Amino acid sequence: MxxxxxxxxxxxxxxxxxxxxxxxxxxxxxxxxxxxxxxxxxxxxxxxxxxxxxxxxxxxxxxxxxxxxxxxxxxxxxxxxxxxxxxxxxxxxxxxxxxxxxxxxxxxxxxGIVIAMDKKSPDYNFKLEHLYLGLAQNALRGGQFVTNPYKTWKDVGSGLPANRILVYGPPPTSGTRDAWVELAIEGGAKKFPTAKALHDSDEKGFKAKVDPMRKDGAWIDAGENDNAIVGTLTKTPGALGVFGFSFLEENANVIKGAAVNGVKPTPQTIANGSYPVSRxxxxxxxxxxxxxxxxxxxxxxxxxxxxxxxxxxxxxxxxxxxxxxxxxxxxxxxxxxxxxxxxxxx
Structure with missing residues (x-):
């Protein structure tokens, strides 16, 4: 038994x-x-x-x-x-x-990684160097890296709106963040001879200086929910958002994308590489x-x-x-x- x-x-x-x-x-x-x-x-x-x-x-x-x-x-x-x-x-x-x-x-x-804003906001036409100067923790000034001093986009480039710098974007775990840093931030920094020379001689040192995003509230890590960033843009006057093109296309009734180096993000400009922040x-x-x-x-x-x-x-x-x-x-x-x-x- x-x-x-x-x-x-x-x-x-x-x-x-x-x-x-x-x-x-x-x-x-x-x-x-x-x-x-x-x-x-x-x-x-x-x-x-x-x-x-x-x-x-x-x-x-x-x-x-x-x-x-x-x-x-x-x-x-x-x-x-x-x-x-x-x-x-x-x-x-x-x-x-x-x-x-x-x-x-x-x-x-x-x-494409877009820089988007509410439809009622003024149009932006960024150069890559504007994105670097406005959003990196360490900005080049007078040939030296200094803690970013810029408060408004007009401070960064005379043709840009006078809105305060406030950008919601992807966190460090995001592939969008990795691509954004490589294409926009590093890409913009390399337009300056000092940063380009550092990149060519010491890539690790270049990344250590250039890659960190601002921590003073001008750049805000907004999590992995890109739709939440879209919602924030419609409620926060002057705010910009960084995310993938598909979210711009899905929400084209309420937001619009900035030009970069004179090129607007479209399926054609992203596919042919003329839009600089594409991947x-x-x-x-x-x-x-x-x-x-x-x-x-x-x-x-x-x-x-x-x-x-x-x-x-x-x-x-x-x-x-x-x-x-x-x-x-x-x-x-x-x-x-x-x-x-x-x-x-x-």
């Missing part, structure tokens, strides 16, 4: 085990707030077409998403990292250290989870399909700037063959 009860108890534990450690039966993607609306739309269409569970998509910022993605293999970690910048060498090495070795990098399109968007996929996570391969196929990321695809309607045809075909081939990425150089 005791043997029977022992066997029954063991069977009971076995019956409980699957529910305690059930394999995940849905795709999980985490990362960039910019890629989030695109990934969410693909998830909705994937679920409708396949009848499978809708993928879980989280907006954590590129850095947060890649960190979670690189945490390990299996059901406890995302299958996909959404990213609004390329994966860094340090992140790739962190992945490898946790056993995440076979990673597929797929470029899905382009995005590529990516998804990173664990090859080892394909065939393990139900629906992962089909989700990738939907993401790179002509219907989604092709010209005229449904993500273009959401604000994604599509890849040129040859790059789009290359992305489809990478997703189809699950071609592994090379180690990043930096």
């Amino acid at each position: 005791k043997a029977f009860l022992g066997a029954a108890a063991a069977l009971g534990l076995l019956a409980l085990a699957p529910s305690a450690h059930a394999a995940r039966d849905y795709v999980w993607a985490a990362g960039s707030s910019t890629v989030f609306p695109f990934s969410t739309r693909v998830a909705e269409n994937f679920a409708k077409k396949t009848g499978k569970k809708s993928p879980k998509v989280e907006s954590l910022g590129t850095g947060g998403g890649i960190k979670m993605f690189c945490g390990g293999m299996g059901e406890g970690f995302p299958d996909i990292a959404n990213a609004s910048r390329p994966m860094k060498k340090s992140e790739y090495e962190a992945c490898k250290a946790k056993g995440v070795k076979d990673i597929v990098e797929i470029k899905i399109g382009f995005d 590529s968007l990516f998804i990173y996929v664990k090859k080892g989870q394909v065939g393990v996570t139900p629906g992962l391969k089909e989700f990738l196929n939907e993401f790179v399909s002509d219907a989604a990321t092709g010209r005229g695809g449904y993500l273009q309607g959401r604000g994604l700037i599509p890849l040129p045809p040859a790059q789009h075909e290359a992305a489809k081939a990478t997703a189809g063959k699950l071609t592994l990425m090379a180690a990043p150089k930096g």
Whole structure:
């Protein structure tokens, strides 16, 4: 009898085990707030077409998403990292250290980082150097780096409005922040010979001086919810916001975008690179989870399909700037063959 009860108890534990450690039966993607609306739309269409569970998509910022993605293999970690910048060498090495070795990098399109304001605000035409001088913690003055002294945009450039400098933007965990610092802040600083010489001789020292954003209230880290920044702009006279182009396009009835170096952000200027603050968007996929996570391969196929990321695809309607045809075909081939990425150089 005791043997029977022992066997029954063991069977009971076995019956409980699957529910305690059930394999995940849905795709999980985490990362960039910019890629989030695109990934969410693909998830909705994937679920409708396949009848499978809708993928879980989280907006954590590129850095947060890649960190979670690189945490390990299996059901406890995302299958996909959404990213609004390329994966860094340090992140790739962190992945490898946790056993995440076979990673597929797929470029899905382009995005521009816009400087937006309420429709009733005056128009701004920034130069890259204005963005650096107005928003970096250390501004160049008389050939020296000093704690940023500028209070209004007119102080920074005579052709700019006299509004106080107040900008809501992405936090340090965001890929948008990384791209913003590289393209706008560093890009603007390099227009000055002193900063350019420092960059060429000591890139680490250049970044230490130039990259930190103001901490005196002129720049405010506004979290990963770009729609919340849009709401703030409509309620705060004179405030500006920094976020991805898709949020400008979605809210074009209440906000507008500034020109940078004389170029307004549009799908055309972002795709051809004439708008200076534009970047590529990516998804990173664990090859080892394909065939393990139900629906992962089909989700990738939907993401790179002509219907989604092709010209005229449904993500273009959401604000994604599509890849040129040859790059789009290359992305489809990478997703189809699950071609592994090379180690990043930096």
